[in-house]
Amino acid sequence: MRKILIAIDGPAGSGKSTTAKLVARRLGYVYIDTGAMYRAVTLKVLSCGIDAADETAVVELTKATKISLVDGGELRVILDGADVTDAIRSEDVTRNVSLVSSYATVRELMVARQREIGSAKGCVMDGRDIGTVVFPEAELKFYIVADIMERARRRQEELSDNGVELPIHQVVKDLKERDRKDSTRSSSPLRKADDAIELDTTKLTIEEQVEIVLNYVQDIIVGSEGSVGKEEMQRK
């Protein structure tokens, strides 16, 4: 069956990572979380004691950094040989990642790696600029959005699962600040690609989000392969 590349972009807490991960599993595709790559660089910056505002130092460090994503059921993030899957989700990393990812050279280095990984097809990639910059030619693009209060509620729940309790107004404030930084930076800001399908997940369950995306995938595959493609997808 023909394999395609699916780009899923959107702001933090919109449900894009959860959707992307499950869609990849259902299709037997590789899942690439590009936010995890920017988080890994940020973790290295912080643990090396470099000021995230020092662009030259951050760029030099990024050039000397090796990041791999290993998708063996659960996606593991490997930074210079060490597993940092959990460490990259810390509040400290979250607070600094928008600044680190705003540097054009950091982005160029990450985008080159993302293109390398995604060129094999059969891949679901999520981020902020996948449909606009990394893979503008992706066969299927989604731009996932959700109401700010719902996004904050999801983020609060995720933090709580990791033992961090924050009041909802603080979570809303942090999300708005990250949205502002991610969508106003000069280098590939967060925006919907003209040909992306906008999906509002505010009132959808995770299973519904996944089904919607899979239906679009099925339409594309069936469109190019006829009923054989459809039968194969239904067997999955």
Ligand code: DC
């Ligand atoms: O998806 P996330 O929240 O883990 O992403 C962390 C940050 O990384 C996000 O605030 C902006 C940045 N990012 C980016 O600039 N481009 C991407 N393709 C993915 C993430």
